[in-house]
Structure formats: structure tokens, C-alpha cells
Amino acid sequence: MSSLAFTVPGPADTTAAAYELGVGRAVPTTAAVLGFVAVVAGGLALTRSRRGARSWVGIALTLGQVSVIVGALHGANSAGGPGTGNGMVGAVLAVALGVAGTALAVSAVVRSHRAVRFGDRPTP
Incomplete structure (x- = not known):
């Protein structure tokens, strides 16, 4: 007969530490969310x-x-590269989304100035 042993993980379980959202991941994640709102x-x-x-x-x-x-x-x-848990991927994503949001805003300004210059007055 075989016996089954059930183990209960104690407070020193290290697998949960890999999925914590610390400062290393929270800051670039927040910046990426701000970049998405900018887009x-x-x-x-x-x-x-x-x-x-x-x-x-x-x-x-x-x-x-x-x-x-x-x-x-x-x-x-950041101390490490992508996949190290230091938020490098979030930082790169934040930069890309921020540049995209800024480019869209500048395009909107150029389009509105072009419309005013050619006689298409925007309504308030």
C-alpha cells in the first residue's frame, strides 16, 4: 500500500516571492498605464x-x-535585463507608449493649425 503525504507550505515559501509586485515592477507598470492613457x-x-x-x-x-x-x-x-523582474519590459513599454501618445497629440495640433490656416475654422 502506498501512502499519500500532504504538505502545507510554510511562511518561507519562495515561489510566491517571484510574483510579487514590488517597486521594481510597480513604477514602470504605472508609467506604461500613463502612456496608454496618453495614447x-x-x-x-x-x-x-x-x-x-x-x-x-x-x-x-x-x-x-x-x-x-x-x-x-x-x-x-534597472539592474537586469528583460525577465529578471526588475521592470525592464515595463520601462520599454512605457517609453514606446509615451512616444506614441506624444506623436498623436502633436499630429492633432498640426491638423488643427492646418484647418485654421486653410479656412476651416473649428467650432468652439
């Missing part, structure tokens, strides 16, 4: 650029730049 705001500003979307442009520019700066600083100071 959404930049897209809304671009689709509404002829009707005046200054608030969306301001949100996209601000959050995009914050995302790029925080992601770049975290990526430069």
Missing part, C-alpha cells in the same frame, strides 16, 4: 482636432512625456 487621449484629440480638442492634447502631451521620462529613467537604472 487614448492623443487618439481622441486627433479624431476631434477640427472641433477643438485642447484638453485632450494637453493630457496626451503631459502624460506622454511623464511616461517617457519615468520609463527611460527606470530603464537606465
Whole structure:
């Protein structure tokens, strides 16, 4: 006859430590979320650029730049590469999303200025 042994993991279980969301992952994850919000705001500003979307442009520019700066600083100071748990992938994603959000906001500003220059006045 074989016996079954059930073990209960104690407080020193090391497998749960690999999935904690510490400062090394929380900061670039937050920056990536801000970058995603910048992309959404930049897209809304671009689709509404002829009707005046200054608030969306301001949100996209601000959050995009914050995302790029925080992601770049975290990526430069990270101790390891991707997959080490130091947030390198989140930092790279934050930079990419921040640049995309900023580019969309700048495109919206250029489009709105072009519309004003050619006589298409945006309605307030």
C-alpha cells in the first residue's frame, strides 16, 4: 500500500516571492498605464482636432512625456535585463507608449493649425 503525504507550505515559501509586485515592477507598470492613457487621449484629440480638442492634447502631451521620462529613467537604472523582474519590459513599454501618445497629440495640433490656416475654422 502506498501512502499519500500532504504538505502545507510554510511562511518561507519562495515561489510566491517571484510574483510579487514590488517597486521594481510597480513604477514602470504605472508609467506604461500613463502612456496608454496618453495614447487614448492623443487618439481622441486627433479624431476631434477640427472641433477643438485642447484638453485632450494637453493630457496626451503631459502624460506622454511623464511616461517617457519615468520609463527611460527606470530603464537606465534597472539592474537586469528583460525577465529578471526588475521592470525592464515595463520601462520599454512605457517609453514606446509615451512616444506614441506624444506623436498623436502633436499630429492633432498640426491638423488643427492646418484647418485654421486653410479656412476651416473649428467650432468652439
